[in-house]
Amino acid sequence: MNQAEARAMDDKLALIRDWVINNARQHIQLAFRRLVTFRQTAQTAYLNSLPNYEIYMRFSGAPPIHPVYIQQLQSQIAEAHADFKRGIDLDWKASVLRYPEVLDYFYSLVELRPPSDDDARVVQPPFAAAGYEDRGYMVGEPSMVGSEKIRRKKRRDSAGAMAYPPGRVMMMRPLPPPQVPSPPTQQPGFGRIPGAYYG
Numbered sequence: 001m002n003q004a005e006a007r008a009m010d011d012k013l014a015l016i017r018d019w020v021i022n023n024a025r026q027h028i029q030l031a032f033r034r035l036v037t038f039r040q041t042a043q044t045a046y047l048n049s050l051p052n053y054e055i056y057m058r059f060s061g062a063p064p065i066h067p068v069y070i071q072q073l074q075s076q077i078a079e080a081h082a083d084f085k086r087g088i089d090l091d092w093k094a095s096v097l098r099y100p101e102v103l104d105y106f107y108s109l110v111e112l113r114p115p116s117d118d119d120a121r122v123v124q125p126p127f128a129a130a131g132y133e134d135r136g137y138m139v140g141e142p143s144m145v146g147s148e149k150i151r152r153k154k155r156r157d158s159a160g161a162m163a164y165p166p167g168r169v170m171m172m173r174p175l176p177p178p179q180v181p182s183p184p185t186q187q188p189g190f191g192r193i194p195g196a197y198y199g
Contacts, residue, residue, distance in 0.1 A: 016107075016110050019106075019110075020103060020106040020107050020110070021103075023106045024099065024102040024103050024105075024106050027102055027106075028095050028096070028098070028099060028102060031095055032091060032092055032095045035088075035091040035095075036088060036091065039084055039087050039088060039091070040084075043080055043081075043083075043084045046080055047077065047080055050073060050076050050077070051069070051073070052065055052069055052070075052073050053073060053077075056070070056073055061074075
């Protein structure tokens with residue numbers, strides 16, 4: 001059972017797993033990029049609202065204003081960048097923590113439905129195409145299951161009959177005809193041998 005299940009399901013489960021993982025990762029990354037974009041927009045709006053920021057950027061950080069204002073602006077810019085980085089880290093951690101939930105969601109989209117019991121593929125499975133002759137599922141036709149074993153046994157029996165030792169084979173050969181007795185010879189004191197022995 002375990003071997004049949006592995007042959008039938010291992011490849012399918014691997015495909016499902018890859019599909020779920022790929023879609024879950026794409027969703028997490030897409031959601032994270034959206035959060036980053038939202039934070040970048042909010043940060044840009046905040047920086048543009050700071051006093052003297054526009055002239056500060058126009059003169060590449062050395063505007064013709066009082067150094068006190070420059071120092072104050074630089075402190076605000078550094079704080080905004082630090083807040084942005086902390087927000088990005090929190091967004092990524094939140095996205096990673098949602099990964100199991102996202103995996104469960106995409107696994108729930110997978111459907112495994114066996115065919116109904118009256119499906120033609122269930123009622124008449126094409127086992128003959130799998131390499132052996134089994135026609136027992138067809139109405140009115142005898143099953144051929146086990147016929148190959150019978151044919152093999154007959155071949156083994158016929159082959160075994162030819163594998164006797166030479167001595168035993170000799171005993172099974174037909175006996176030669178009995179030898180014809182030699183004609184009797186004439187002994188002293190007897191008459192002439194009958195003519196039947198002379199042809």
